[in-house]
């Protein structure tokens with residue numbers, strides 16, 4: 001039941017990754033109580049992070065952040081490796097209740113809920129400075145924007161297809177496929193990828209009719225000889241802990257913590273990424289204040 005699959009095609013001049021992220025996006029929708037348009041926006045960004053996460057190693061980490069002037073405000077997705085065969089990912093939106101009518105093609109109007117703005121990508125490595133890239137949003141539809149980032153900031157021309165199918169009851173299908181054109185690829189390979197991506201049914205249509213990651217790869221690769229590599233499970237995960245919440249509270253300072261302990265029987269902190277609630281009693285907060293001497 002592997003959900004994300006990496007591959008190469010055309011004698012290693014194309015690198016591909018595809019995945020089914022229905023469960024991942026469903027969990028994000030439920031945790032954040034996302035409205036339909038917001039769930040499509042968050043689901044596409046989360047899917048992109050999970051797919052690109054397949055190329056991370058060890059403790060590397062990838063963050064995609066879209067900041068636009070639309071009603072959703074900003075959305076962030078993170079991905080990282082969990083052992084050798086799994087990817088953890090998480091996402092949230094500043095305004096997860098943002099919803100707008102369907103667009104003229106009867107699809108979620110992700111471009112409108114996102115608005116104009118930027119896509120920022122951060123890659124943290126085991127050692128050394130993180131890599132940062134920022135590009136203006138091309139359309140706000142997320143897939144186009146990730147493709148523009150890869151082409152302009154990383155100099156890797158890429159085909160990116162992402163999709164989320166939802167109805168008022170929740171997420172029906174989600175997934176995507178990304179093909180990177182590597183140095184040495186010939187013109188006809190690029191033309192074939194572009195033609196296949198433009199001609200294939202929407203990824204959600206393929207997934208809803210039973211396609212798995214391998215079928216998504218084949219739909220984009222077409223006649224190009226495909227060689228699959230690694231398979232990964234993907235699950236919604238979070239890195240928040242009670243210790244991190246406590247260290248954030250410590251930043252308030254001794255006097256403020258003592259005041260909170262006097263005035264509030266309990267203090268709640270909610271992780272913005274996963275909505276996990278952490279509850280501290282007045283005694284817990286007092287103990288934190290004492291740690292500051």
Ligand code: ZN
Pocket residue numbers: 238239240271272273274275276
């Ligand atoms: Zn969390």
